[in-house]
Amino acid sequence: MKLKQLSVFLENKPGALGAPCRLLAKNHINIQTFALADTREFGILRLIVEDTDKARRLLQRHGFAVKVTEVLALEVPDQPGGLVAVLDALDGTGINVEYAYAFTTKSKGHGLLVFRFSNPDGALKALQARKISAVGTKELWQRLKG
Amino acid sequence: MSKNREIPPLHPASAMDFLPLAQLREVQFSRLKDMVQRAYDGVALFHKRMEERKLKPADLHSMDDIVKLPYTVKTDLRDAYPFGLLASPMKDIVRFHASSGTTGKPIVVAYTQEDIADWTRAMVRSFAACGVHAGDVIQNAYGYGLFTGGLGAHYGAEGIGASVVPISGGNTDRQIMILKDFGVTVICCTPSYFLHILDRAAELGVHVKDLPLRTGVFGAEPWTENMRERIEAGSGIKAYDIYGLSEIVGPGVAMECTHQGGPHIFEDMFYPEIIDPKTLEPLPDGAEGELVLTTLCKRAMPMLRYRTRDITSLEPARCACGRTLRRIRRIGRRSDDMLIIRGVNLYPSQIEAALLKVEGTLPHYQIIVDRKKDLDTLEVQVEVTNEALEDTVGALEQLRKRLGHAIEGVTGLRPELKLVAPRTLQRSEGKAKRVLDKRIL
Numbered sequence: 040m041k042l043k044q045l046s047v048f049l050e051n052k053p054g055a056l057g058a059p060c061r062l063l064a065k066n067h068i069n070i071q072t073f074a075l076a077d078t079r080e081f082g083i084l085r086l087i088v089e090d091t092d093k094a095r096r097l098l099q100r101h102g103f104a105v106k107v108t109e110v111l112a113l114e115v116p117d118q119p120g121g122l123v124a125v126l127d128a129l130d131g132t133g134i135n136v137e138y139a140y141a142f143t144t145k146s147k148g149h150g151l152l153v154f155r156f157s158n159p160d161g162a163l164k165a166l167q168a169r170k171i172s173a174v175g176t177k178e179l180w181q182r183l184k185g
Numbered sequence: 186m187s188k189n190r191e192i193p194p195l196h197p198a199s200a201m202d203f204l205p206l207a208q209l210r211e212v213q214f215s216r217l218k219d220m221v222q223r224a225y226d227g228v229a230l231f232h233k234r235m236e237e238r239k240l241k242p243a244d245l246h247s248m249d250d251i252v253k254l255p256y257t258v259k260t261d262l263r264d265a266y267p268f269g270l271l272a273s274p275m276k277d278i279v280r281f282h283a284s285s286g287t288t289g290k291p292i293v294v295a296y297t298q299e300d301i302a303d304w305t306r307a308m309v310r311s312f313a314a315c316g317v318h319a320g321d322v323i324q325n326a327y328g329y330g331l332f333t334g335g336l337g338a339h340y341g342a343e344g345i346g347a348s349v350v351p352i353s354g355g356n357t358d359r360q361i362m363i364l365k366d367f368g369v370t371v372i373c374c375t376p377s378y379f380l381h382i383l384d385r386a387a388e389l390g391v392h393v394k395d396l397p398l399r400t401g402v403f404g405a406e407p408w409t410e411n412m413r414e415r416i417e418a419g420s421g422i423k424a425y426d427i428y429g430l431s432e433i434v435g436p437g438v439a440m441e442c443t444h445q446g447g448p449h450i451f452e453d454m455f456y457p458e459i460i461d462p463k464t465l466e467p468l469p470d471g472a473e474g475e476l477v478l479t480t481l482c483k484r485a486m487p488m489l490r491y492r493t494r495d496i497t498s499l500e501p502a503r504c505a506c507g508r509t510l511r512r513i514r515r516i517g518r519r520s521d522d523m524l525i526i527r528g529v530n531l532y533p534s535q536i537e538a539a540l541l542k543v544e545g546t547l548p549h550y551q552i553i554v555d556r557k558k559d560l561d562t563l564e565v566q567v568e569v570t571n572e573a574l575e576d577t578v579g580a581l582e583q584l585r586k587r588l589g590h591a592i593e594g595v596t597g598l599r600p601e602l603k604l605v606a607p608r609t610l611q612r613s614e615g616k617a618k619r620v621l622d623k624r625i626l
Binding site for chain 1 (some may be wrong): 608
C-alpha cells in the first residue's frame with residue numbers, strides 16, 4: 040500500500056518553516072511525521088498528515104507550492120540488520136532510495152519508516168516478494184491513534 | 186612612465202566633421218536619395234511601406250522631406266529574421282553581426298565591403314575626435330564576436346594606425362597585466378568595466394595613474410557625469426563617450442570630442458532626428474525625445490528612420506571644437522523596457538521566452554539588476570508553481586539550472602537564478618513589477 044506525502048516548497052530563511060505549520064495547526068491538522076531537506080537557498084518540507092487532500096488544498100489556497108508524492112511506510116524490525124532486509128529486497132531492481140525518514144512511534148519492537156523510492160510500484164512489488172509489506176493508510180492511522 | 190598629453194594634428198578623415206553646414210546638408214541629401222532608392226528597390230518591406238504612403242524616392246526634394254519616410258522599429262528586424270531586410274545580394278555580404286532581439290531570436294545585421302569601409306571610417310573619426318592617433322597602443326576590451334563592439338573598434342583602431350591588442354572582454358587580471366606591460370595608451374570597454382578594472386588594479390597594487398594610459402573610449406551602456414568623474418579621478422585618464430547601435434552600424438555612430446560635451450553624431454553618415462515617442466511628431470533641436478536615425482550610406486542593410494528608443498536631445502549650440510556635427514545629450518533612459526547589462530542589451534520579454542520554454546507556462550518572475558564592485562549583476566527570481574515543484578533537492582536544483590541555462594541561451598547573460606515561494610514577488614495593481622534596477626550610476 041502506498042501512502043501520500045505532501046512536499047511543500049520553502050525558502051531557506053527564518054520563519055519559513057513556521058508559516059505552513061501554523062496554518063495546519065490553526066486548522067487542526069496534525070502532522071504525523073515530517074522531514075526537511077534544504078539547500079542554501081530553499082528547502083522542501085515533507086509531511087505525512089491524515090487528510091492529504093484537505094491539507095493540500097488548504098496550503099495551496101494560502102499560496103504554498105505543494106506537490107503530492109507517493110511514498111511507502113514500512114515496518115522495520117528495531118534490531119541490527121532491520122533496514123538491510125529492505126535494501127536487500129531492492130538489490131538488482133535498479134530502484135533508488137531518494138530519501139527516507141521515520142515515524143516516532145514504535146510498536147512490538149518495530150520502527151516505522153517512510154521511504155521515497157524512485158519507482159514506488161516497483162519497490163512495493165520487490166518488497167512483497169520478500170514478504171515485507173507496506174503499511175496502508177487506514178492501518179497507519181489506526182496504529183498512530185491506538 | 187607618464188601620460189603624454191600632446192594633442193595630435195587632425196586626422197584627414199576628420200575633415201568631414203567640419204563641413205560647412207550648407208555643404209553638409211547637400212552631402213546628406215545626395216546620400217539620402219541614393220540610399221532611399223536602394224532601400225526602395227532592394228527591400229520588400231520598405232517598398233511596401235513607401236507605396237502605402239504613395240511615396241517614391243523621387244518625391245524627396247530636400248533633407249526636410251525625410252519626415253515623409255516611414256519609421257522602422259526593432260520588431261521589423263525581428264520579423265525579417267534573418268535576412269529579410271537585406272538590400273544587397275548575399276554574394277556582396279562580407280559580414281554579419283547580431284544583437285538581442287525582444288524574444289528568443291536575435292536581430293541580424295549585415296555589411297558589404299563598402300559598409301565595413303564606411304564603418305571603419307566612422308570609427309577612425311571617433312578615435313581621432315578624442316585625440317587618439319597612429320602610434321597609440323589600443324587595448325580593445327569590447328567583446329569580439331556577434332557583438333559589434335569588438336570588431337567595430339578593432340577596425341577603427343587599425344584604420345587610424347594604432348597598435349591593437351584584441352583582448353576582448355573579461356579576465357580582469359590579464360587586462361591589467363597587459364595594460365601595464367604593453368604600455369597601453371588607450372582602452373576601449375564599457376565604463377562600468379573600466380571602473381571594475383580600476384578596483385582590481387588597486388587590489389593588485391597597480392597604480393593606473395602612473396601608467397601611460399591616457400584615454401578611455403567608453404560605451405555600449407548608459408553612464409553619467411558622476412561615473413566620468415570617478416573614472417578620471419581614479420585613473421588620471423580622459424574618459425570619452427562613444428555611441429552606437431547594431432541596427433545602424435555598431436559603435437561609431439557618435440563620439441565625443443576632447444571637449445567632452447556629448448557625442449557628435451557623424452551626421453553625414455547617420456542622420457539624426459528627435460521625435461515625441463508617443464505622437465511620433467518630429468521635435469526641434471534642444472527638445473528631449475526619442476532619437477531616430479537614418480543610415481545615409483549603408484548598402485547591405487539600410488535603415489529608414491530607425492527608432493532607437495534612446496531618449497536624448499540634439500544640442501542646438503555649436504561645440505567649441507568647431508565641428509558642424511550636432512551632439513546628442515547623454516542618454517539616460519529609454520522609451521522601452523530594454524536594460525543594458527555589462528554592455529549587453531536585455532529585454533524582459535527575452536527572459537519570459539526562456540522561462541516559458543522550460544516551464545510550459547509563464548511563472549511569476551522578477552529581474553533584479555544591481556552593480557557590485559562596479560560590475561552589473563543579474564538575478565532572476567522565479568516563483569515555484571505547484572506544477573513545477575519537484576520533491577527532491579536534486580530535481581529542484583536541476584530546474585534551477587535549466588531555467589538559468591535557458592536564460593543564458595536567449596540573452597547571452599548568465600543570471601543568478603533563485604527559486605522563491607509563490608506569491609512572494611511584488612505585484613503592483615495586479616500587474617507584476619518585473620524589473621528592479623537598483624544600479625546607481
